[in-house]
Amino acid sequence: MDVQKLRVATVARPKPTQLTDVRVFVVTKENFEQFEAEFIDTYGELAFVALSMRDYENLALNIAEIKRYLEQQGEIILYYEEALDPNNQ
Amino acid sequence: MFSSIRIAILLFFIAVIGAGYWYITKLQNDNQTLRNNNAQLQVAVDTANASVETYKQEFQRAQELNTKLQGDLQKAEAYSDELRSKFSRLDLVQDALKDAKNLEGRMNGATAKLWREFMANTGNSSERPLPKWLQPSTESPAGTEDPDSSGRTETPSSDSSTAEANTTN
Numbered sequence: 565m566d567v568q569k570l571r572v573a574t575v576a577r578p579k580p581t582q583l584t585d586v587r588v589f590v591v592t593k594e595n596f597e598q599f600e601a602e603f604i605d606t607y608g609e610l611a612f613v614a615l616s617m618r619d620y621e622n623l624a625l626n627i628a629e630i631k632r633y634l635e636q637q638g639e640i641i642l643y644y645e646e647a648l649d650p651n652n653q
Numbered sequence: 654m655f656s657s658i659r660i661a662i663l664l665f666f667i668a669v670i671g672a673g674y675w676y677i678t679k680l681q682n683d684n685q686t687l688r689n690n691n692a693q694l695q696v697a698v699d700t701a702n703a704s705v706e707t708y709k710q711e712f713q714r715a716q717e718l719n720t721k722l723q724g725d726l727q728k729a730e731a732y733s734d735e736l737r738s739k740f741s742r743l744d745l746v747q748d749a750l751k752d753a754k755n756l757e758g759r760m761n762g763a764t765a766k767l768w769r770e771f772m773a774n775t776g777n778s779s780e781r782p783l784p785k786w787l788q789p790s791t792e793s794p795a796g797t798e799d800p801d802s803s804g805r806t807e808t809p810s811s812d813s814s815t816a817e818a819n820t821t822n
Contacts, residue, residue, distance in 0.1 A: 577775075577776055578775075580772060580775040580776040580777035580778075581771055581772050581775040581777060582772065582777065583768040583771055583772055584768075585764075585765055585768060585783075585784040586764055586768075587761060587784065587786050588757060588760045588761050588764060589757060590749050590753040590754070590756045590757035590760065591753065592749050592750055592753050594750075594753070595753050595754070617745040617746050617749065620745070620760075621740045621745065624736060624740070625733070625736060625737060625740070627767065628732055628733040628736045628737075629733055631732060631733070631767070631770070631771065631774075632729050632730060632732065632733045634771075634774060634775075635729035635774060636725075636726050636729045638774065639722060639725040639726055639729065640722065640726075642725075643718055643719075643721075643722045646718055647714075647715065647718055
Protein backbone atom coordinates (compact mmCIF):
# COMPACT_ATOMS: atom_id res chain seq x y z
CA MET A 565 0.00 0.00 0.00
CA ASP A 566 1.49 3.34 -1.07
CA VAL A 567 0.59 6.74 0.31
CA GLN A 568 -0.46 8.91 -2.61
CA LYS A 569 0.22 12.63 -2.32
CA LEU A 570 -1.53 15.33 -4.31
CA ARG A 571 0.66 17.01 -6.90
CA VAL A 572 -0.46 20.41 -8.20
CA ALA A 573 1.76 22.52 -10.42
CA THR A 574 2.10 26.11 -9.23
CA VAL A 575 1.18 28.74 -11.78
CA ALA A 576 2.76 32.11 -12.49
CA ARG A 577 1.59 35.09 -10.49
CA PRO A 578 -0.47 37.78 -12.23
CA LYS A 579 1.29 40.79 -13.73
CA PRO A 580 2.49 43.21 -11.01
CA THR A 581 0.45 46.35 -10.55
CA GLN A 582 1.58 49.59 -12.12
CA LEU A 583 -0.13 52.37 -10.20
CA THR A 584 -0.24 56.08 -10.92
CA ASP A 585 0.41 58.74 -8.32
CA VAL A 586 -2.56 60.74 -7.11
CA ARG A 587 -2.27 64.24 -5.74
CA VAL A 588 -4.24 65.44 -2.76
CA PHE A 589 -4.93 69.09 -2.02
CA VAL A 590 -5.96 70.25 1.41
CA VAL A 591 -8.07 73.35 1.01
CA THR A 592 -9.50 75.59 3.69
CA LYS A 593 -11.13 79.00 3.63
CA GLU A 594 -7.74 80.52 4.39
CA ASN A 595 -5.79 79.01 1.52
CA PHE A 596 -8.58 78.73 -1.04
CA GLU A 597 -7.42 81.67 -3.15
CA GLN A 598 -3.86 80.44 -3.22
CA PHE A 599 -5.12 76.94 -4.08
CA GLU A 600 -7.29 78.35 -6.86
CA ALA A 601 -4.39 80.25 -8.42
CA GLU A 602 -1.98 77.31 -8.18
CA PHE A 603 -4.57 74.83 -9.39
CA ILE A 604 -5.46 76.89 -12.47
CA ASP A 605 -1.77 77.45 -13.08
CA THR A 606 -1.14 73.68 -13.01
CA TYR A 607 -4.29 72.27 -14.63
CA GLY A 608 -5.69 75.16 -16.61
CA GLU A 609 -9.26 74.99 -15.32
CA LEU A 610 -10.82 75.11 -11.90
CA ALA A 611 -12.59 71.78 -11.82
CA PHE A 612 -11.85 69.28 -9.12
CA VAL A 613 -13.32 66.53 -7.01
CA ALA A 614 -13.70 67.42 -3.35
CA LEU A 615 -13.79 65.07 -0.39
CA SER A 616 -14.63 65.91 3.16
CA MET A 617 -12.09 64.87 5.78
CA ARG A 618 -14.46 62.12 6.87
CA ASP A 619 -14.72 60.82 3.34
CA TYR A 620 -10.96 61.02 2.92
CA GLU A 621 -10.61 58.89 6.06
CA ASN A 622 -13.17 56.44 4.74
CA LEU A 623 -11.36 56.24 1.41
CA ALA A 624 -8.05 55.63 3.18
CA LEU A 625 -9.61 52.95 5.37
CA ASN A 626 -11.21 51.29 2.36
CA ILE A 627 -7.87 51.19 0.58
CA ALA A 628 -6.24 49.83 3.74
CA GLU A 629 -8.86 47.06 3.80
CA ILE A 630 -8.15 46.19 0.17
CA LYS A 631 -4.42 46.19 0.99
CA ARG A 632 -5.05 43.86 3.92
CA TYR A 633 -7.13 41.54 1.79
CA LEU A 634 -4.50 41.42 -0.97
CA GLU A 635 -1.72 40.72 1.51
CA GLN A 636 -3.67 37.99 3.27
CA GLN A 637 -4.61 36.41 -0.03
CA GLY A 638 -0.95 36.48 -1.02
CA GLU A 639 -0.01 34.77 2.24
CA ILE A 640 -2.64 32.08 1.67
CA ILE A 641 -1.28 31.47 -1.83
CA LEU A 642 2.22 31.15 -0.35
CA TYR A 643 0.85 28.70 2.23
CA TYR A 644 -0.62 26.48 -0.45
CA GLU A 645 2.50 26.71 -2.58
CA GLU A 646 4.62 25.60 0.37
CA ALA A 647 2.18 22.89 1.39
CA LEU A 648 2.11 21.45 -2.11
CA ASP A 649 5.82 21.83 -2.81
CA PRO A 650 7.10 18.28 -3.45
CA ASN A 651 10.59 19.28 -2.25
CA ASN A 652 9.18 19.99 1.19
CA GLN A 653 7.19 16.78 1.47
CA MET B 654 -6.53 -67.63 12.14
CA PHE B 655 -3.07 -66.63 13.26
CA SER B 656 -2.32 -65.20 9.89
CA SER B 657 -5.61 -63.21 9.95
CA ILE B 658 -4.54 -61.57 13.20
CA ARG B 659 -1.17 -60.77 11.66
CA ILE B 660 -2.82 -59.23 8.66
CA ALA B 661 -5.12 -57.23 10.90
CA ILE B 662 -2.17 -55.96 12.97
CA LEU B 663 -0.27 -55.16 9.79
CA LEU B 664 -3.25 -53.25 8.40
CA PHE B 665 -3.59 -51.44 11.70
CA PHE B 666 0.07 -50.32 11.60
CA ILE B 667 -0.25 -49.30 7.97
CA ALA B 668 -3.33 -47.28 8.88
CA VAL B 669 -1.56 -45.66 11.85
CA ILE B 670 1.46 -44.80 9.70
CA GLY B 671 -0.83 -43.45 6.94
CA ALA B 672 -2.77 -41.36 9.41
CA GLY B 673 0.46 -40.09 10.95
CA TYR B 674 1.85 -39.19 7.53
CA TRP B 675 -1.39 -37.43 6.60
CA TYR B 676 -1.40 -35.56 9.91
CA ILE B 677 2.23 -34.45 9.59
CA THR B 678 1.69 -33.33 6.00
CA LYS B 679 -1.38 -31.36 7.12
CA LEU B 680 0.62 -29.78 9.93
CA GLN B 681 3.36 -28.82 7.49
CA ASN B 682 0.83 -27.29 5.09
CA ASP B 683 -0.87 -25.41 7.91
CA ASN B 684 2.51 -24.24 9.11
CA GLN B 685 3.42 -22.96 5.65
CA THR B 686 0.08 -21.17 5.35
CA LEU B 687 0.57 -19.55 8.75
CA ARG B 688 4.09 -18.48 7.77
CA ASN B 689 2.76 -16.91 4.57
CA ASN B 690 -0.03 -15.17 6.47
CA ASN B 691 2.43 -13.96 9.05
CA ALA B 692 4.72 -12.54 6.37
CA GLN B 693 1.79 -10.72 4.72
CA LEU B 694 0.64 -9.37 8.07
CA GLN B 695 4.16 -8.16 8.78
CA VAL B 696 4.19 -6.29 5.47
CA ALA B 697 0.77 -4.83 6.26
CA VAL B 698 1.92 -3.74 9.72
CA ASP B 699 5.10 -2.18 8.28
CA THR B 700 3.08 -0.31 5.67
CA ALA B 701 0.59 0.83 8.28
CA ASN B 702 3.42 2.02 10.52
CA ALA B 703 5.02 3.87 7.60
CA SER B 704 1.67 5.47 6.79
CA VAL B 705 1.15 6.53 10.39
CA GLU B 706 4.65 8.03 10.44
CA THR B 707 3.97 9.88 7.17
CA TYR B 708 0.66 11.20 8.47
CA LYS B 709 2.33 12.32 11.69
CA GLN B 710 4.97 14.22 9.72
CA GLU B 711 2.33 15.70 7.42
CA PHE B 712 0.23 16.75 10.38
CA GLN B 713 3.18 18.37 12.11
CA ARG B 714 4.17 20.19 8.92
CA ALA B 715 0.59 21.33 8.34
CA GLN B 716 0.50 22.66 11.90
CA GLU B 717 3.75 24.56 11.39
CA LEU B 718 2.54 26.03 8.10
CA ASN B 719 -0.78 26.91 9.66
CA THR B 720 0.87 28.65 12.61
CA LYS B 721 3.06 30.63 10.23
CA LEU B 722 0.04 31.52 8.09
CA GLN B 723 -1.94 32.73 11.11
CA GLY B 724 0.99 34.97 12.10
CA ASP B 725 1.30 36.38 8.59
CA LEU B 726 -2.45 36.98 8.36
CA GLN B 727 -2.31 38.80 11.66
CA LYS B 728 0.58 40.98 10.45
CA ALA B 729 -1.49 42.04 7.44
CA GLU B 730 -4.13 43.41 9.81
CA ALA B 731 -1.62 45.77 11.41
CA TYR B 732 -1.69 48.60 8.86
CA SER B 733 -5.47 48.75 8.75
CA ASP B 734 -5.76 48.64 12.54
CA GLU B 735 -3.08 51.27 12.99
CA LEU B 736 -4.71 53.60 10.47
CA ARG B 737 -8.11 53.18 12.08
CA SER B 738 -6.66 53.92 15.50
CA LYS B 739 -4.79 56.94 14.13
CA PHE B 740 -7.90 58.40 12.54
CA SER B 741 -9.80 57.97 15.78
CA ARG B 742 -7.09 59.91 17.62
CA LEU B 743 -6.60 62.66 15.05
CA ASP B 744 -8.79 65.53 14.04
CA LEU B 745 -7.88 66.12 10.43
CA VAL B 746 -10.17 69.14 10.16
CA GLN B 747 -8.27 70.86 12.96
CA ASP B 748 -4.97 69.83 11.44
CA ALA B 749 -6.07 71.31 8.11
CA LEU B 750 -7.19 74.57 9.69
CA LYS B 751 -3.92 74.79 11.59
CA ASP B 752 -1.56 74.05 8.70
CA ALA B 753 -3.14 72.90 5.46
CA LYS B 754 0.12 72.61 3.52
CA ASN B 755 1.67 70.46 6.21
CA LEU B 756 -1.28 68.09 6.23
CA GLU B 757 -1.35 68.05 2.43
CA GLY B 758 2.33 67.07 2.32
CA ARG B 759 1.80 64.27 4.80
CA MET B 760 -1.26 62.98 2.97
CA ASN B 761 0.53 63.02 -0.36
CA GLY B 762 3.57 61.34 1.17
CA ALA B 763 1.48 58.60 2.71
CA THR B 764 -0.51 58.13 -0.49
CA ALA B 765 2.59 57.88 -2.68
CA LYS B 766 4.10 55.38 -0.30
CA LEU B 767 0.93 53.31 -0.20
CA TRP B 768 0.88 52.98 -4.00
CA ARG B 769 4.53 51.93 -3.96
CA GLU B 770 3.82 49.34 -1.29
CA PHE B 771 0.93 48.01 -3.35
CA MET B 772 3.20 47.70 -6.35
CA ALA B 773 5.98 46.04 -4.31
CA ASN B 774 3.48 43.58 -2.78
CA THR B 775 2.37 42.50 -6.23
CA GLY B 776 5.93 41.91 -7.39
CA ASN B 777 6.75 45.24 -8.99
CA SER B 778 10.34 45.85 -7.95
CA SER B 779 10.94 48.97 -10.02
CA GLU B 780 12.17 51.99 -8.08
CA ARG B 781 9.77 54.73 -8.94
CA PRO B 782 10.66 58.37 -8.26
CA LEU B 783 8.34 60.39 -6.08
CA PRO B 784 5.91 62.61 -7.96
CA LYS B 785 7.09 66.17 -8.56
CA TRP B 786 4.71 67.60 -5.96
CA LEU B 787 6.54 65.54 -3.36
CA GLN B 788 10.04 66.39 -4.53
CA PRO B 789 11.87 68.82 -2.27
CA SER B 790 11.54 71.96 -4.32
CA THR B 791 12.72 75.53 -4.13
CA GLU B 792 9.61 76.59 -6.04
CA SER B 793 7.36 76.09 -3.04
CA PRO B 794 5.70 79.29 -2.00
CA ALA B 795 7.33 80.80 1.04
CA GLY B 796 6.01 79.58 4.35
CA THR B 797 4.44 76.37 3.02
CA GLU B 798 7.55 74.27 3.42
CA ASP B 799 7.33 72.66 6.80
CA PRO B 800 10.51 71.15 8.18
CA ASP B 801 8.44 68.70 10.22
CA SER B 802 6.46 67.62 7.21
CA SER B 803 8.47 64.52 6.55
CA GLY B 804 5.70 63.24 4.30
CA ARG B 805 6.91 65.58 1.57
CA THR B 806 10.33 64.01 1.36
CA GLU B 807 9.65 60.46 2.42
CA THR B 808 11.28 57.75 0.45
CA PRO B 809 9.11 55.03 -1.01
CA SER B 810 11.17 52.34 0.66
CA SER B 811 9.81 53.08 4.11
CA ASP B 812 6.56 51.73 5.37
CA SER B 813 3.36 53.61 4.66
CA SER B 814 2.27 53.11 8.21
CA THR B 815 5.21 55.32 9.13
CA ALA B 816 3.94 57.87 6.68
CA GLU B 817 0.54 57.72 8.28
CA ALA B 818 2.23 58.08 11.63
CA ASN B 819 3.55 61.39 10.38
CA THR B 820 0.02 62.68 10.36
CA THR B 821 0.28 62.80 14.11
CA ASN B 822 2.91 65.54 13.88
